[in-house]
Amino acid sequence: MDLTTHYLGLVLKSPLIASSSPLNREIGNIRLLEDHGAAAVVLPSIFEEQIEQEVAEIERFTSVGVDSFAEALSYFPPAAAHHAGPSRYLETIRQARDAVDIPVIASLNGTTNTGWTQYSRVIEEAGADAIELNIFFIPADPLLSGRDVEQRYLEVLQAVKQAVNIPVAMKLNPYFSSIANFVCELDRAGADGFVLFNRFYQPDIDLATLRLQRDLDLSTPAEIRLPLLWIGLLAGQIHGSLAATTGVETVDEVIKYLLVGADAVMTTSALLRHGVGHIKTLADGLAEWLDAREVSSVVDIRGRMCQRRISDPTAFERANYIQIIQGWKS
Numbered sequence: 001m002d003l004t005t006h007y008l009g010l011v012l013k014s015p016l017i018a019s020s021s022p023l024n025r026e027i028g029n030i031r032l033l034e035d036h037g038a039a040a041v042v043l044p045s046i047f048e049e050q051i052e053q054e055v056a057e058i059e060r061f062t063s064v065g066v067d068s069f070a071e072a073l074s075y076f077p078p079a080a081a082h083h084a085g086p087s088r089y090l091e092t093i094r095q096a097r098d099a100v101d102i103p104v105i106a107s108l109n110g111t112t113n114t115g116w117t118q119y120s121r122v123i124e125e126a127g128a129d130a131i132e133l134n135i136f137f138i139p140a141d142p143l144l145s146g147r148d149v150e151q152r153y154l155e156v157l158q159a160v161k162q163a164v165n166i167p168v169a170m171k172l173n174p175y176f177s178s179i180a181n182f183v184c185e186l187d188r189a190g191a192d193g194f195v196l197f198n199r200f201y202q203p204d205i206d207l208a209t210l211r212l213q214r215d216l217d218l219s220t221p222a223e224i225r226l227p228l229l230w231i232g233l234l235a236g237q238i239h240g241s242l243a244a245t246t247g248v249e250t251v252d253e254v255i256k257y258l259l260v261g262a263d264a265v266m267t268t269s270a271l272l273r274h275g276v277g278h279i280k281t282l283a284d285g286l287a288e289w290l291d292a293r294e295v296s297s298v299v300d301i302r303g304r305m306c307q308r309r310i311s312d313p314t315a316f317e318r319a320n321y322i323q324i325i326q327g328w329k330s
């Protein structure tokens, strides 16, 4: 059975990638993921604010003030720079690179195209095979237009692309007025791939304490539909690769994502729920599913149900919505 796929110009032994999460900070877990069939791992994100924090601390030692950066410093506990900061992050990349043969993808998380983007160069020097760029930006300013927001994404991408030679994937959220158009623009600007979609973690309210609650729900398979729709619409229309993230619990979700055209399929919640060995369940399940249908490779099913290849392309658009609503039976 040939599970090989191409993602960001890298050859992967299967489409299954362990997406960015704290699990992948531990070298032991990264080794286990490789042993259980993960084709690549994405490290947890290093944040623009952490990078700036380390720079500020170095400057403090050399007597330059950091008061202007006080707010950003408060996002992280004081010891963060030591335990999880940029220097430690580079060490994790080096150790992971030495420990496994599968690609190690670093995750850069920030929102501006300022000096911190140059950190991508040292990420490359440390041995990362690719960078996943996660621009988690909430456009809270009512004066900021949708175009301004897109321009910000483009500028961060361009700054990172100029700094490195390794491939750069954009991990995007779905909240753009025209996702297809914007993805094509990022594609033309040099993005090597897209990870669809970033989950936004919104706050809740604890009514007992009247405080904002910051908790995180792991995903469920019901959440695959949004990425499924957009990967199905974009497949075959861009040069860059497409990776699916969100909602992969069983092999069914992996197969659905491949059918609509994903080059790679990522999972985190399922690994946090069931342990890193779950990646083997997904890989074995994929091979069995293909085998049962006498399909010899992933390539043979990938994109078979994307919009461009199905007999009724309107199924991905408004007609589908109307049929779903009108077809409801209580």
Ligand SMILES: Cc1cc2nc3c(=O)[nH]c(=O)nc-3n(C[C@H](O)[C@H](O)[C@H](O)COP(=O)(O)O)c2cc1C
Pocket (backbone or CB within 6 Å): 019, 020, 021, 022, 043, 044, 045, 046, 107, 109, 134, 171, 197, 198, 199, 216, 218, 219, 220, 245, 246, 247, 248, 266, 267, 268, 269, 270, 272
């Ligand atoms: C505990 C936890 C930590 C995460 N940390 C990161 C991170 O540092 N950077 C990032 O881009 N995504 C992060 N993610 C998002 C995951 O990579 C993934 O995109 C998301 O959980 C959806 O996939 P899933 O449904 O398989 O969990 C995190 C998710 C979880 C649950």
